[in-house]
Amino acid sequence: xxxxxxxxxxxxxxxxxxxxxxxxxxxxxxxxxxxxxxxxxxxxxxxxxxxxxxxxxxxxxxxxxxxxxxxxxxxxxxxxxxxxxxxxxxxxxxxxxxxxxxxxxxxxxxxxxxxxxxxxxxxxxxxxxxxxxxxxxxxxxxxxxxxxxxxxxxxxxxxxxxxxxxxxxxxxxxxxxxx
Amino acid sequence: xxxxxxxxxxxxxxxxxxxxxxxxxxxxxxxxxxxxxxxxxxxxxxxxxxxxxxxxxxxxxxxxxxxxxxxxxxxxxxxxxxxxxxxxxxxxxxxxxxxxxxxxxxxxxxxxxxxxxxxxxxxxxxxxxxxxxxxxxxxxxxxxxxxxxxxxxxxxxxxxxxxxxxxxxxxxxxxxxxxxxxxxxxxxxxxxxxxxxxxxxxxxxxxxxxxxxxxxxxxxxxxxxxxxxxxxxxxxxxxxxxxxxxxxxxxxxxxxxxxxxxxxxxxxxxxxxxxxxxxxxxxxxxxxxxxxxxxxxxxxxxxxxxxxxxxxxxxxxxxxxxxxxxxxxxxxxxxxxxxxxxxxxxxxxxxxxxxxxxxxxxxxxxxxxxxxxxxxxxxxxxxxxxxxxxxxxxxxxxxxxxxxxxxxxxxxxxxxxxxxxxxxxxxxxxxxxxxxxxxxxxxxxxxxxxxxxxxxxxxxxxxxxxxxxxxxxxxxxxxxxxxxxxxxxxxxxxxxxxxxxxxxxxxxxxxxxxxxxxxxxxxxxxxxxxxxxxxxxxxxxxxxxxxxxxxxxxxxxxxxxxxxxxxxxxxxxxxxxxxxxxxxxxxxxxxxxxxxxxxxxxxxxxxxxxxxxxxxxxxxxxxxxxxxxxxxxxxxxxxxxxxxxxxxxxxxxxxxxxxxxxxxxxxxxxxxxxxxxxxxxxxxxxxxxxxxxxxxxxxxxxxxxxxxxxxxxxxxxxxxxxxxxxxxxxxxxxxxxxxxxxxxxxxxxxxxxxxxxxxxxxxxxxxxxxxxxxxxxxxxxxxxxx
Numbered sequence: 001x002x003x004x005x006x007x008x009x010x011x012x013x014x015x016x017x018x019x020x021x022x023x024x025x026x027x028x029x030x031x032x033x034x035x036x037x038x039x040x041x042x043x044x045x046x047x048x049x050x051x052x053x054x055x056x057x058x059x060x061x062x063x064x065x066x067x068x069x070x071x072x073x074x075x076x077x078x079x080x081x082x083x084x085x086x087x088x089x090x091x092x093x094x095x096x097x098x099x100x101x102x103x104x105x106x107x108x109x110x111x112x113x114x115x116x117x118x119x120x121x122x123x124x125x126x127x128x129x130x131x132x133x134x135x136x137x138x139x140x141x142x143x144x145x146x147x148x149x150x151x152x153x154x155x156x157x158x159x160x161x162x163x164x165x166x167x168x169x170x171x172x173x174x175x176x177x178x179x
Numbered sequence: 180x181x182x183x184x185x186x187x188x189x190x191x192x193x194x195x196x197x198x199x200x201x202x203x204x205x206x207x208x209x210x211x212x213x214x215x216x217x218x219x220x221x222x223x224x225x226x227x228x229x230x231x232x233x234x235x236x237x238x239x240x241x242x243x244x245x246x247x248x249x250x251x252x253x254x255x256x257x258x259x260x261x262x263x264x265x266x267x268x269x270x271x272x273x274x275x276x277x278x279x280x281x282x283x284x285x286x287x288x289x290x291x292x293x294x295x296x297x298x299x300x301x302x303x304x305x306x307x308x309x310x311x312x313x314x315x316x317x318x319x320x321x322x323x324x325x326x327x328x329x330x331x332x333x334x335x336x337x338x339x340x341x342x343x344x345x346x347x348x349x350x351x352x353x354x355x356x357x358x359x360x361x362x363x364x365x366x367x368x369x370x371x372x373x374x375x376x377x378x379x380x381x382x383x384x385x386x387x388x389x390x391x392x393x394x395x396x397x398x399x400x401x402x403x404x405x406x407x408x409x410x411x412x413x414x415x416x417x418x419x420x421x422x423x424x425x426x427x428x429x430x431x432x433x434x435x436x437x438x439x440x441x442x443x444x445x446x447x448x449x450x451x452x453x454x455x456x457x458x459x460x461x462x463x464x465x466x467x468x469x470x471x472x473x474x475x476x477x478x479x480x481x482x483x484x485x486x487x488x489x490x491x492x493x494x495x496x497x498x499x500x501x502x503x504x505x506x507x508x509x510x511x512x513x514x515x516x517x518x519x520x521x522x523x524x525x526x527x528x529x530x531x532x533x534x535x536x537x538x539x540x541x542x543x544x545x546x547x548x549x550x551x552x553x554x555x556x557x558x559x560x561x562x563x564x565x566x567x568x569x570x571x572x573x574x575x576x577x578x579x580x581x582x583x584x585x586x587x588x589x590x591x592x593x594x595x596x597x598x599x600x601x602x603x604x605x606x607x608x609x610x611x612x613x614x615x616x617x618x619x620x621x622x623x624x625x626x627x628x629x630x631x632x633x634x635x636x637x638x639x640x641x642x643x644x645x646x647x648x649x650x651x652x653x654x655x656x657x658x659x660x661x662x663x664x665x666x667x668x669x670x671x672x673x674x675x676x677x678x679x680x681x682x683x684x685x686x687x688x689x690x691x692x693x694x695x696x697x698x699x700x701x702x703x704x705x706x707x708x709x710x711x712x713x714x715x716x717x718x719x720x721x722x723x724x725x726x727x728x729x730x731x732x733x734x735x736x737x738x739x740x741x742x743x744x745x746x747x748x749x750x751x752x753x754x755x756x757x758x759x760x761x762x763x764x765x766x767x768x769x770x771x772x773x774x775x776x777x778x779x780x781x782x783x784x785x786x787x788x789x790x791x792x793x794x795x796x797x798x799x800x801x802x803x804x805x806x807x808x809x810x811x812x813x814x815x816x817x818x819x820x821x822x823x824x825x826x827x828x829x830x831x832x833x834x835x836x837x838x839x840x841x842x843x844x845x846x847x848x849x850x851x852x853x854x855x856x857x858x859x860x861x862x863x864x865x866x867x868x869x870x871x872x873x874x875x876x877x878x879x880x881x882x883x884x885x886x887x888x889x890x891x892x893x894x895x896x897x898x899x900x901x902x903x904x905x906x907x908x909x910x911x912x913x914x915x916x917x918x919x920x921x922x923x924x925x926x927x928x929x930x931x932x933x934x935x936x937x938x939x940x941x942x943x944x945x946x947x948x949x950x951x952x953x954x955x956x957x958x959x960x961x962x963x964x965x
Contacts, residue, residue, distance in 0.1 A: 015253065053203070056380070058379045058380065058463065059208065061463065061887070064379060094203035097201075100676065102202065103198070111197035111198065112193060114856050116201065117860065118380070118430045135697045146896070152377075152379060154378060155673050157691075157859035157860040157864075157902065158895040
């Protein structure tokens with residue numbers, strides 16, 4: 001319920017009407033400069049200000065993981081982070097995973113292993129997976145489970161997601177070896 | 180069995196919409212913004228039952244940016260699918276905590292939010308109906324006007340001056356006499372709490388009313404656009420044709436987005452705002468608190484058996500705590516009278532299913548549609564009866580199992596074409612190496628190491644629960660380059676509908692998958708009719724419609740080609756995108772050359788635009804007799820079974836599932852990868868229902884766990900070590916390529932199989948869900964207490 005004493009649980013962005021502050025950061029390789037509401041979350045900044053709707057909102061309380069993105073190399077739930085905390089940060093969202101119209105290996109493996117059904121958790125799931133593979137190119141199945149434990153999926157039962165991440169890891173290692 | 184090799188059926192092509200979904204380009208209603216769009220917020224009742232004395236909206240209306248404030252006075256409409264009992268906004272009385280009492284549309288969320296906080300409601304708190312027994316006592320009526328409510332007659336049976344929204348029953352044979360003749364009679368009571376669907380995308384709708392006519396345009400996360408249109412038209416008293424419902428990608432449904440939800444409120448707000456589009460996206464808390472759930476249920480079951488283990492009598496009372504409204508819930512309850520005896524042949528049966536009103540968040544369809552609930556009762560009871568008989572529960576099931584020549588409780592005779600429950604049970608028993616319950620000595624040895632292993636089996640069956648007149652359709656068009664566009668009315672909510680439809684079209688037309696597109700997104704102004712995207716019916720009914728549409732297209736192309744080749748159309752066949760002569764295969768015409776009529780060299784043209792049409796209606800179904808429940812309710816039964824191997828920690832009560840084997844007689848696998856995906860996902864959802872999920876209310880009916888923090892659904896760390904999907908193919912004669920639906924079935928009977936395995940492990944019978952560590956540890960402590 002969205003009662004006045006529970007604003008934190010409101011689903012849409014609520015403008016605090018505080019004086020605007022400058023925000024400079026890099027999103028998917030592009031420099032961004034905006035004057036923003038200092039009370040705005042990073043998720044709202046992406047969806048409301050930048051109109052990047054790939055990052056999803058499932059609970060607005062950090063429990064579902066649908067809003068996961070990578071900030072300075074670490075996966076974060078963007079609904080719990082203020083946009084101003086990302087000052088100077090490098091942000092990677094689902095829109096930044098493919099390059100020049102080519103899907104990344106990770107995205108290809110999600111399709112091939114059918115690591116998605118309704119697709120709503122998929123962007124957040126992909127970002128948790130990307131962050132894992134960036135810090136651990138050869139994870140075990142248990143390490144994959146640990147890495148995506150904060151990303152809820154109600155459709156797949158997770159098995160196909162884990163398979164997709166493991167096979168992407170294998171292909172990425174091979175690609176690295178083959179230069 | 181048909182051993183024919185198919186090109187596309189039974190293979191595992193990737194899902195059609197994968198690319199959009201892995202790139203963040205798939206647009207859901209949550210992502211949509213329209214010019215001039217306003218945002219809706221609602222005020223909810225904090226009480227389970229209260230009289231609305233007054234509502235003062237003046238301060239909210241005075242706030243700049245507020246475009247509309249609506250209360251129940253502004254929404255004099257009842258809406259509902261089977262029981263027309265639900266108000267769009269509460270009027271005079273609130274019936275559950277979370278019910279909408281007022282709604283605001285404003286230029287932004289902050290203003291809408293502030294406006295909601297300025298609405299003053301004076302309530303007189305009333306005593307409420309919180310339990311199944313209170314509902315049956317009927318000292319308080321949740322709907323005082325129950326005698327006047329409109330409902331689907333002949334199918335549902337609301338009881339006068341009661342809280343019983345529908346009382347359905349099956350009476351077959353002489354159950355009391357059979358109990359007298361029984362060697363053993365076993366009675367039990369089982370219970371399971373209400374559960375939430377928790378799609379990752381909450382419900383969302385945008386409505387735009389035309390201020391100069393009745394016309395409404397709706398974008399919704401709904402599973403069933405044509406049901407939204409039909410129910411809204413009926414409620415508002417306008418024409419169906421005036422309502423356009425568009426469905427972009429849907430972030431999970433599981434039944435919770437079937438029927439009608441936020442759309443009418445968004446529509447009324449838009450109308451009040453002179454036609455500006457209004458978006459209402461539910462918060463996660465509203466998803467738990469305001470939007471419907473799976474009903475809680477109590478089953479009281481009595482089974483009579485002969486000495487050698489033949490069930491001769493069954494009497495069950497299924498009582499559904501359906502909450503404040505039963506518009507959809509009554510149909511969940513109705514399933515119990517034709518499938519609530521399980522997949523067994525029982526000659527003497529009495530089943531009562533009562534869908535009850537209480538003052539709690541209301542219930543609706545949820546994957547499995549009553550069957551997870553009834554099978555919790557039936558399949559636990561099967562094990563308990565076997566224990567009392569001293570029989571292996573596998574043997575006991577096999578002794579009573581349905582199969583060709585046997586009769587269901589509603590009088591349907593099963594045939595070879597119906598599929599085989601015993602094949603399923605046998606397969607999972609083998610997969611988990613079932614050898615019967617362990618002996619008490621074996622348990623005691625295991626107990627010394629603090630963890631005990633146990634195995635359990637459970638059977639299941641389900642047929643679509645739908646009106647006897649349910650129908651669907653498909654339209655197909657071909658382009659000049661031979662590529663085909665297919666339109667269906669059902670929605671791909673992630674189950675892979677569009678992918679299997681594409682495979683079936685490719686198989687019949689014999690063209691590559693890449694040349695077929697199932698048109699997205701779905702729009703009631705353009706797509707052909709479909710009843711609802713529910714009941715695991717899309718593969719079966721939609722598939723049959725698509726096959727007919729493709730055959731229709733081939734027939735039309737042959738007619739034109741027959742003129743060109745000056746032969747009878749019966750001499751023509753098709754393959755690889757061509758129509759050709761059976762004896763002179765070089766005489767051939769590509770589909771593309773026939774798509775818009777065939778042109779001769781001199782310019783003469785014959786034929787015309789090729790458009791295929793296919794419809795499918797659930798033929799032969801009947802309503803069930805009011806007093807006996809006899810009739811034909813089932814278009815297609817899908818049988819299944821689970822075998823579970825688990826380990827339980829004696830100290831913590833924590834259950835670790837080592838293996839789940841799940842077998843389903845799907846008739847024919849259309850897409851192996853996607854079918855297995857349904858099984859993997861459904862099994863884990865069933866594990867959620869079994870081990871952790873359940874709504875909790877306090878004595879006043881306030882929902883205590885409306886967040887993911889307190890309502891735990893399974894994460895990747897809660898997976899079993901292994902799930903083994905087993906696909907059995909005994910084809911159904913009238914199924915598309917022999918196929919049956921299997922979308923819902925994987926979660927049915929998972930709780931029962933786990934409960935049965937816990938008995939094997941602990942020697943303790945569990946009667947209530949969830950089987951969370953607390954409940955299990957308490958039971959273990961209880962049995963170990965001096």
